[in-house]
Amino acid sequence: MVTYKKILKMSKQTAFIVFIFISNVSFSQVDYNEFKGEKSKISFTKAFTFANLYDYKVNAFHLDSLVVGQFDSNYSESILTKKYSEELSVNTDDVVAFTIVLYSKLSIDIQDIRHDFIKYKTNNEGEISEMKILVIVKNDNAWEENVVETKEINVLKEVLLNSDVDLLFEFYGSGDSSDYPEINALKPLTKDANGALIIEKLHQVLKDNQSSLSKYLDE
């Protein structure tokens, strides 16, 4: 290793030779592919820099979080209402035939890009859909439906689908609650050293314990 201090210790002549050598390793002559290196493995956890869980029901003061019209485009929910614009357009001031029932939203930055995962059902004249997740992404300051499928996005979708806001906060909280004995036992399996929920482990725990956790979920 040629370092500043070592160069100083060398004789002037040697330092001159080293300097010439350094100069000769001209960057333009380098084959960059030589710098790949030898293969090994690493395991790590990567923290998401922003994550916010939002419960539509709680924040609507226990009123139904029903959507019957279009949202302003400033909000990610506008992509959801646009997706159902045809169905929503049949609603009138007097009759509502189609509604979107909002349950929860996970806003999270994945690779510095805001993603909103919205959990909802639709109600079409009494015909209620299964629980769904729409992933919306903010690109160039505009919201659009996410079309990129990654393992991470799929895991987050399934986590939200197999949980709800209360349940996730029970897993996240440091203390135990006597109301959630099953979660108290499972939560250590889902956290990293910083207390963050590791989404892949949470996903597995939710999947493996679906029957015992189902009583805590949104209906």
Next chain:
Amino acid sequence: MKKNKLIALFVLIPCLVFAQQEYSNIMLSSSEEQTLYFYDYQPDLIIKADYSEMSEAENKYPEQLMQSVLSATNQEWVDYNTLGGAERSDQKPTSHFEKIKSMDKEKNYFELHHKLTFNVGEIPTAIIKFFIYQDDSPPISGAMVMQNVNGRWYKGSDASLSSLSIIVMRLKSDVLGGVILGDSNDENINDLRNRVTTESGVELLKLEAEFTSWYSPVRNEGQLNLYIDSETW
């Protein structure tokens, strides 16, 4: 549903949206097992500010990006080198660019020591340990985190990699290489490898805990002498 209910709903929804807050209320992380490449530049690779125009900097390799970083003579160039562009880049004063333009390229350069390359999610990522030489001042150590998006390398700032970059900067090349590759004949290096490695490879949390234990609660000079490059800050 009656009209009065409808009015209530239309009033409700905007209020509900405005009530949403722009702050994190839960910490989430993602666990990854990735293939990792370790490269020890032998001899140390010298990178000089040889680009005169931004258009010369293709940044197809991490080393090219470092050359581009050192050569950047205007803010547009700095933005070009940074992941996220102008929104994420350091805003440099004019005096900085004047200094770059007038500096002696033979006395101001990067000296690269070793490099890790691996994916974070699906993004190719490299961390390079280097020393920067500035005129006749003593060299200063650093580690640059770079990420490849759409075939071009950028300076990144993934918060998850901040502790790893400090470890990459401070560890001696033979220590880091031995820990990662398991090819060392040094008993102390192999001991360290055994403490931080599982069947999933080097476990970063274990390496971070080990690294921290050398400094806190008290400095362990024995361990620091074995593993830390004394010329790093």
